[in-house]
Amino acid sequence: xxxxxxxxxxxxxxxxxxxxxxxxxxxxxxxxxxxxxxxxxxxxxxxxxxxxxxxxxxxxxxxxxxxxxxxxxxxxxxxxxxxxxxxxxxxxxxxxxxxxxxxxxxxxxxxxxxxxxxxxxxxxxxxxxxxxxxxxxxxxxxxxxx
Amino acid sequence: xxxxxxxxxxxxxxxxxxxxxxxxxxxxxxxxxxxxxxxxxxxxxxxxxxxxxxxxxxxxxxxxxxxxxxxxxxxxxxxxxxxxxxxxxxxxxxxxxxxxxxxxxxxxxxxxxxxxxxxxxxxxxxxxxxxxxxxxxxxxxxxxxxxxxxxxxxxxxxxxxxxxxxxxxxxxxxxxxxxxxxxxxxxxxxxxxxxxxxxxxxxxxxxxxxxxxxxxxxxxxxxxxxxxxxxxxxxxxxxxxxxxxxxxxxxxxxxxxxxxxxxxxxxxxxxxxxxxxxxxxxxxxxxxxxxxxxxxxxxxxxxxxxxxxxxxxxxxxxxxxxxxxxxxxxxxxxxxxxxxxxxxxxxxxxxxxxxxxxxxxxxxxxxxxxxxxxxxxxxxxxxxxxxxxxxxxxxxxxxxxxxxxxxxxxxxxxxxxxxxxxxxxxxxxxxxxxxxxxxxxxxxxxxxxxxxxxxxxxxxxxxxxxxxxxxxxxxxxxxxxxxxxxxxxxxxxxxxxxxxxxxxxxxxxxxxxxxxxxxxxxxxxxxxxxxxxxxxxxxxxxxxxxxxxxxxxxxxxxxxxxxxxxxxxxxxxxxxxxxxxxxxxxxxxxxxxxxxxxxxxxxxxxxxxxxxxxxxxxxxxxxxxxxxxxxxxxxxxxxxxxxxxxxxx
Numbered sequence: 001x002x003x004x005x006x007x008x009x010x011x012x013x014x015x016x017x018x019x020x021x022x023x024x025x026x027x028x029x030x031x032x033x034x035x036x037x038x039x040x041x042x043x044x045x046x047x048x049x050x051x052x053x054x055x056x057x058x059x060x061x062x063x064x065x066x067x068x069x070x071x072x073x074x075x076x077x078x079x080x081x082x083x084x085x086x087x088x089x090x091x092x093x094x095x096x097x098x099x100x101x102x103x104x105x106x107x108x109x110x111x112x113x114x115x116x117x118x119x120x121x122x123x124x125x126x127x128x129x130x131x132x133x134x135x136x137x138x139x140x141x142x143x144x145x146x
Numbered sequence: 147x148x149x150x151x152x153x154x155x156x157x158x159x160x161x162x163x164x165x166x167x168x169x170x171x172x173x174x175x176x177x178x179x180x181x182x183x184x185x186x187x188x189x190x191x192x193x194x195x196x197x198x199x200x201x202x203x204x205x206x207x208x209x210x211x212x213x214x215x216x217x218x219x220x221x222x223x224x225x226x227x228x229x230x231x232x233x234x235x236x237x238x239x240x241x242x243x244x245x246x247x248x249x250x251x252x253x254x255x256x257x258x259x260x261x262x263x264x265x266x267x268x269x270x271x272x273x274x275x276x277x278x279x280x281x282x283x284x285x286x287x288x289x290x291x292x293x294x295x296x297x298x299x300x301x302x303x304x305x306x307x308x309x310x311x312x313x314x315x316x317x318x319x320x321x322x323x324x325x326x327x328x329x330x331x332x333x334x335x336x337x338x339x340x341x342x343x344x345x346x347x348x349x350x351x352x353x354x355x356x357x358x359x360x361x362x363x364x365x366x367x368x369x370x371x372x373x374x375x376x377x378x379x380x381x382x383x384x385x386x387x388x389x390x391x392x393x394x395x396x397x398x399x400x401x402x403x404x405x406x407x408x409x410x411x412x413x414x415x416x417x418x419x420x421x422x423x424x425x426x427x428x429x430x431x432x433x434x435x436x437x438x439x440x441x442x443x444x445x446x447x448x449x450x451x452x453x454x455x456x457x458x459x460x461x462x463x464x465x466x467x468x469x470x471x472x473x474x475x476x477x478x479x480x481x482x483x484x485x486x487x488x489x490x491x492x493x494x495x496x497x498x499x500x501x502x503x504x505x506x507x508x509x510x511x512x513x514x515x516x517x518x519x520x521x522x523x524x525x526x527x528x529x530x531x532x533x534x535x536x537x538x539x540x541x542x543x544x545x546x547x548x549x550x551x552x553x554x555x556x557x558x559x560x561x562x563x564x565x566x567x568x569x570x571x572x573x574x575x576x577x578x579x580x581x582x583x584x585x586x587x588x589x590x591x592x593x594x595x596x597x598x599x600x601x602x603x604x605x606x607x608x609x610x611x612x613x614x615x616x617x618x619x620x621x622x623x624x625x626x627x628x629x630x631x632x633x634x635x636x637x638x639x640x641x642x643x644x645x646x647x648x649x650x651x652x653x654x655x656x657x658x659x660x661x662x663x664x665x666x667x668x669x670x671x672x673x674x675x676x677x678x679x680x681x682x683x684x685x686x687x688x689x690x691x692x693x694x695x696x697x698x699x700x701x702x703x704x705x706x707x708x709x710x711x712x713x714x715x716x717x718x719x720x721x722x723x724x725x726x727x728x729x730x731x732x733x734x735x736x737x738x739x740x741x742x743x744x745x746x747x748x749x750x751x752x753x754x755x756x757x758x759x760x761x762x763x764x765x766x767x768x769x770x771x772x773x774x775x776x777x778x779x780x781x782x783x784x785x786x787x788x789x790x791x792x793x794x795x
Contacts, residue, residue, distance in 0.1 A: 009795055016217070024215045027244030035250040035259045038266070038794035039241070041216065042782055043722070046740075047766030052787055060795035076765035077658055077678060077742035086770075118249065 008062040008128040010037040010121075013052070015045040017075035018110050019067025025114030026121075033121035036128075037065065044068070045106075046079035050090050053104060057094075062134045063103045063124060067117070070108040080108065098135055102127060147272050148180035150206040151264065152197060154188035154213035156243055163247035165257040169212070172261050178272045180204055188213050194226040201230040208271040212240035212264045233276030235721065235781060240267035266793035273786045277721035280759045284370040284716055285474040288708050289314065291362055291651065294322020295694060296686025296701040297479035298344050303705030304477075305353035309712045312471060313348065314376055315358045316647070319425035320345055322481055326408065326422075328511035328519075330694055331559035332590030338424060338514075345426040357469060358427060361647075365476065365654045368760040369681030370717055372473050380464035382432040382440070383418070387459040390428035394418045397454035399445060404436045410506050413516035418451050418460075423514055432460075475681045475708040478665060479701065480651055482642040482687040485538025485546070493534060493638055494609040499524050500616055500633075501609060503537075503640045504556055511563055521567050528634035530572040531564055532618045533557045534606040539641030539691075540578060548662050550641030551691040554581045557639045558591050561599040574600045574631050576620050584693060602629075609636050642691040655682050656744055664690045675703040679743065680760070683707050722781045723762035724769050728754045730776030737768035737777060 014020040020041050026033070042048060045068030056064050066087060068080040084106065091101040105124055109117045151173050155161040166184050173182045181200050185193045188211055200206055209232065211223050216239040224234035240263045250256040286309055290301045293315030301313040313320070324330075325345075327337035348354050357376055364375040383394075395401065398416035405411040408421040417437040418430050438445040439462055452460045487495035487503050495501045500523060502510075509515040510523060521527060535557055539550040554577065561573045580601070582591040595601060604623035609616055616633045644663040652659055657677050658666040665688050668676035675683050683704035686697040711717070724745075733753040738746045745761035746768065748754075757768075757777075766779035775784070 011791060011794060020215075021217060024217060024241075024244040027215075027248035030248055032249055032251060035246070035252065035255045038259065038262060039245050040266070040787060040790050040794070041241075042766065042787065044765035044767060047770055047779060047782055047787075049770035049784075051784070052791065055788055056791055056795065059792060076763060076767065079742075079765050079767050082740065082767055082771075 006133060008036050008125060008133075009060055010063045010065055010124060010128065011056045011061045012037050012039045012065040012067060013042055013045065013048045014039055014067040015069060015075070015080075016041055016043045018069035018073065018108070019045070019117065021111035022067070022109035022113045022117040025111060026118040027114075029114045031114055031118035033118040034125040036125045037121055044074070044076050044079040045083040046076070046086075048083070050086065050093075053090060057099060057103070057134060057136060060134075060137065063105065063128045065120075065124060066104070066106045067109050068106070070110055073110065100131060102131070103134065147178045147208060148204060148206045149178045149208045149210060149268055149271050150197065150200050150204065151179055151182040151210045151268060152188055152193070152212065153182070153184040153242075153264070154193070154211065155184060155186050156213060157186065160213070160243050160247040163250060163253055163256045164242060164260045165253065168257050169260050169264060173264055173268070176265055176268055178208075179268060180206060189219050189222055194222070197223070197226055198230040201227070201232055207232065207236060208274055209237045210240060210264065210267045210271050211237065212242045212260070212267065214243040215241045215245070235277040236271070236274050238267045238271040238274060240264045262794045266790045269789040269793045270786050273783070273789055274781070277780055279718040279721045281716040282370040282719050282760045284712060284714055285372075285472045286712050287311065287471070287473045288475045288477065288712065289362070289372065289374050289473040290477045290479060292322070292479035292481055292686070292688065293317075293320030293348075293356075293358070294479060294481045294686060294697075295324045295341065295344075296481070296688075296697045297322070297477070298348055299698050299701035300477045300479060300685045300705040300708070301354055302344065302347055302351065303702055304708050304712075305351045307709045307712075309353065309709065311354045312374070312376070312473065313354055313356050314360050314362055315356070316361050317421065318359045318381065318429075318431040319421050319427070320348060320356070320358060321422075321424075321426065323505070324694065325424070326505060326512070327508050328513075328515075329559060329563060331555045332584070332586040334559070334562075342424045342426075345424070349426045356427065359431060360469070362651070362654065367472075368758060369679075369711070370474050370760065372476060372681065374471055374473055376469040378467040378469060380466055381429065382434075382437075382460060382462055382464050383430045384459045384461050384464075385427065385429050387457045388429045389457065390420065390430065392420075392430070393454040393456070394430055394451035394460065395420075397450040399438060399450055400436060404433060409509050409516050410503075412506060412509055430459075475683065475711050476655065477683050477685050477701075477704045477708060478651060478655070478657070478677075478688050479685040479704075480645040480647050480688040482644065482691065483646050485544075485640040485643050487537060487638050487640050489544050490537055490638075492608045493537065493606070493636070494611070495638060498609065498611055498616060498636070500528075501636045501638065503638050504553065504560065505640070507560055507637050511560070521564065523635055526634065527568065528571060530631070530633045531574070531635045531637065532606075532631050532633040533561060533573070533575040533637045533639055534618070535575065535577045535639040536605070537638040537640045538643070546641060546643070546662065548691065549581060551581070552693050553639040553641055555584070555587055555590070555693065557637070558582070558594045560637065562594045562597060565594075565597045565599060572600070573598070574602060574633075576602055576604060576606045576618070578603075578605060584695065642687060645688060648688070655679055656742070657682065660690075662690070664688065675700055675707055681711060719760050720764060722764040723759055724757050724764065724766060724777050724779050726755050726757055727776045727778065728752070730774050731755050732774050732776075734773060736771055736773060740767050740771055
């Protein structure tokens with residue numbers, strides 16, 4: 001892939017029941033958003049651990065998006081609350097590492113909220129575009145490779 | 147590893163935005179890809195046939211289909227792969243329609259995205275493992291908790307399908323609240339006439355084991371094989387020998403001196419009693435809180451009940467009994483409690499004896515109630531009656547935002563019954579909004595109005611007493627003015643509260659509850675009788691306020707789901723679950739607190755965690771939290787997710 005013009009690379013981890021279905025709904029309703037995002041499906045947002053998110057930042061992501069069910073609507077009772085706690089902790093860690101915490105975004109999107117999904121993707125892409133590339137890559141990026 | 151990759155055009159749905167040729171050519175050169183083809187409609191029969199014949203011809207062991215959302219056609223392609231002899235979990239889908247071609251316009255960038263999504267799917271597919279579902283044996287019996295109309299209906303339906311049912315009821319008799327009603331709205335059927343035959347059916351049914359005066363103490367296990375422990379309190383009367391003749395009750399030294407809880411303390415009974423004449427089982431019970439032999443150890447020279455019982459059924463030596471049995475499914479039909487009227491002190495329920503709740507008035511109507519069905523309340527026939535609706539319902543001050551759904555109609559029914567018995571009595575109903583939603587309800591409401599019952603919109607504010615008469619102060623919200631009505635009798639339309647037993651049952655079965663504290667169904671629209679716990683179903687008011695037809699309908703629904711489950715010899719448990727690597731597990735038990743289904747059990751002997759395959763729902767939360775990385779989440783393993791991630795970046 002050519003590197004003529006930088007566009008943000010965004011990885012999305014979406015729970016199967018709400019946010020992934022919301023992303024499908026955006027598709028069914030033909031609601032356009034920028035093609036920066038690459039979606040990875042998991043059964044619950046609480047499946048995602050810090051290592052996966054850090055790995056994403058380390059290997060080229062400019063932003064990571066986590067999408068779960070609205071509070072009270074988690075398919076697995078309360079997985080989304082756990083996600084929230086973990087993401088909050090990780091955001092602080094990222095700031096500490098010199099990565100703007102806005103590069104990690106958690107949103108609750110229901111299966112019916114195609115519009116919210118598409119708007120969120122648009123606003124995240126815009127925000128990251130303004131912020132510029134993930135600073136880890138300016139320093140060669142893969143210095144943390146195991 | 148030989149991966150077959152199939153790119154779908156979906157007519158023009160994908161191909162109009164994504165350059166399919168470009169995707170196919172790129173993918174052909176990706177590691178592990180043995181075959182890469184495209185087709186107009188992969189989900190069609192020829193599309194599926196193409197995959198099947200390629201599996202045979204090329205010995206493919208993993209399949210990637212790049213098409214629509216896996217939420218749409220994953221089951222289709224899993225079945226196709228399985229037909230060709232490959233494990234169905236050796237399939238991965240790339241969503242290039244809903245999440246690519248339909249949401250992007252720039253053809254070049256959409257194609258670039260599609261390529262990376264398909265490569266990502268190939269990377270994951272290369273790491274996929276065949277998974278086998280576990281077969282869980284099913285015990286062909288069911289537990290029904292609660293013997294009200296919902297529990298009775300569920301128990302009968304399941305038993306009639308040929309399965310053994312254990313029906314557990316806390317009170318000495320089944321029947322629940324419905325047994326206390328006189329007539330039912332809107333048809334004015336006599337409640338006892340329609341309920342008691344069902345109660346008798348339960349008692350006679352060869353497939354039903356009725357455990358009354360008993361409570362469920364413990365439930366272990368999971369769908370297909372729950373182990374249940376029930377504690378039966380002593381009645382001090384032998385169930386086998388008691389014939390229910392009632393000689394003991396007439397002879398009891400405390401006859402007519404003990405407040406009957408069945409009649410809300412409005413009538414009196416003996417210390418040995420049946421709650422009501424049609425009780426099932428018709429066996430006497432000694433009330434341990436009032437019987438002289440039990441409270442003081444002495445009752446005259448010898449207990450008069452023992453003397454009166456010529457069958458020798460009374461046994462003061464009786465102790466608690468513990469019943470243990472296995473069932474495959476559970477129906478929770480624990481019903482409701484009436485809202486406690488004293489929580490609205492302005493209505494004077496505690497202060498004025500002529501302020502009654504709806505259920506208390508119901509007992510006055512009943513032929514086996516405190517006045518034998520005559521409307522004589524505290525010695526007087528009321529000349530004017532005021533009903534106050536929404537007491538404890540739609541009232542955030544007492545924490546109940548919900549509508550209790552039955553009060554409007556039971557008030558209408560009671561207003562009608564008063565008019566029928568006492569045509570000259572003035573009846574006023576102070577209502578918030580009239581909710582007559584059921585079949586025949588609106589017509590009944592209209593009929594009651596025509597019978598001369600005054601309906602005035604607006605909440606009652608206060609009940610007070612002046613010159614020996616009750617006064618109800620209210621605001622007419624249609625006229626926008628306050629008014630007062632004098633009344634001989636004020637009836638509070640008390641609402642329904644979640645059952646007091648809900649806490650125990652919820653923690654025993656790990657059930658969730660909605661914000662109103664009623665049990666939460668698995669889905670409010672599409673799974674109203676299921677819970678999130680497999681094998682546990684809801685019937686009646688335990689799930690939320692309901693009238694009798696709705697309770698019965700839900701009870702039938704719950705029973706049909708139970709029968710559906712019990713009709714199988716085993717159930718296939720989804721293999722997408724968490725697995726503990728026992729060599730790596732350090733026994734920190736971090737995962738244990740995270741699981742909402744309590745699928746984790748610590749093996750003290752070996753110092754490692756185990757996961758119950760039947761309980762795990764596969765969220766993967768524990769796998770994400772395991773500090774030693776010893777829990778792997780089937781089909782969504784760390785290495786599989788990371789492989790996907792590396793391909794999309």
